[in-house]
Amino acid sequence: MTSAGMQPTALNRTTHPTVAIIGATGAVGQEFLRVLDQRHFPLGGLKLLASARSAGKTVEFQGKSIVIDELTEQSFEGIDIALFSAGGSISKKYAQAAIDAGAVVVDNSSGFRMTDGVPLVVPEVNPEAITTANIGLGQGQRPGIIANPNCSTIIMLLAVTPIHRAVGVKRVVVSTYQAASGAGAAAMAELEQQTREVLEGKEPTCTIFPQQYAFNLFSHNSPMKPNGYNEEELKMVHETHKIWSQAGDKKTAITATCVRVPIMRAHAESINLTLDKPMTEVDARKLLAEAPGVSLIDDRENNRFPTPLDASHADDVFVGRIRHDLSQPEGMGLDLFVCGDQVRKGAALNAVQIAELLLA
Ligand code: A2P
Secondary structure, X not given: OOOOOOOOOOOOXXXXXXXXXXXXXXXXXXXXXXXXXXXXXXXXXXXXXXXXXXOOOEEEEOOEEEEEEEOOOOOOXXXXXXXXXXXXXXXXXXXXXXXXXXXXXXXXXXXXXXXXXXXXXXXXXXXXXXXXXXXXXXXXXXXXXXXXXXXXXXXXXXXXXXXXXXXXXEEEEEEEXXXXXXXXXXXXXXXXXXXXXXXXXXXXXXXXXXOOOOXXXXXXXXXXXXXXXXXXXXXXXXXHHHHHHOOOOOOOEEEEEEEEOXXXXXXXEEEEEEEOOOOOHHHHHHHXXXXXXXXXXOEOOOOEOOOHHHHOOOOOEEEEEEEEOOOOOOOOEEEEEEEEEOOHHHHHHHHHHHHHHHHO
16 A cells, blocks of 8 residues: 555555566566566566466576466455556456556557557657556556557667657668577577578478578568558657647657568667758767666777677667768768567567566
8 A cells, every 4th residue: 555645656556566577487578577576576476377388387587486377357355456468358357347447558568559539659769658647548557558669669669759859850760680599489489490400401490480490580470561561660650649639749750671581589670760850970979878777889990899799688779870961961860770579678688677667
């Protein structure tokens, strides 16, 4: 219970919430555990949920063995915050049961991101989107859903929002180099297995992706739309519009090309910007050096710029190759290269930061 005299929080019930992780055996679910532990999240209790396949297995957390339960509609009694990361269809099926039981849902899937009234939040970008009154699909101060954006969107916005706020971004052209983790733990295992098979001269086993992944790359595996964009590309466009519009923004022109590369867990992005007002590369570098959640690796002399391995297991998004785009008038265009851990800032860390905002 919130003590008398304290400001009510968005949770309005407790300062030590009981948290459920839905999809606890997955790549993001496992990262939730690490992030909750490393950030000393004030847990009142922890419940781990996954499919019937995992029920009864145990997971070690802070020196204790926690048994995984099968997810059902009855799983949410006593839960204050439900961290969902078991895919959009599971979120759609079970989020309402969590809300009805009194939990706030922080949803890592795409299930509710574009639903009207559901805040889509990157804590460094639009924390103001969460207030006690507007947690989506709840009413007034009742629990509801807060959506975690797509990983590529989060990573891009950490780097681009400070520039947008300073001088306005008129147009974004982004190309991604996306890791296996975005397709889940099984895709990471497939990359490892295929790499071994190819090195041993064997035929690679293609189960998760239809094409060879090791020593290859291909257009993102999300469904292709009639206009030639895949869903991942459109998520980057529409989610950015929603997140920036929450701060009263006009629509920036955005186009994206998303590619899956044989990297384990950090995405890279090449980002080209057209600006409303001029910004020098010196000013951009200074601005990004001070931006929350951003670190610079921008050493031209030694040709040392961000890599997915720099970003792996790190909280920050790394930015480099900050330069004036020669094809645009002086100061009106910038190029950036960005790397961020897909499992961490692209998913689990961002969601736990949202949960922390609920306690603030
Ligand atoms: P399980 O391991 O029992 O299949 P990833 O994104 O890494 O592939 O992880 C997906 C997560 O979603 C896993 O924890 C997986 O649990 C969970 N999951 C998949 N299907 C269901 C389901 N029907 N009910 C509950 N959890 C599910």
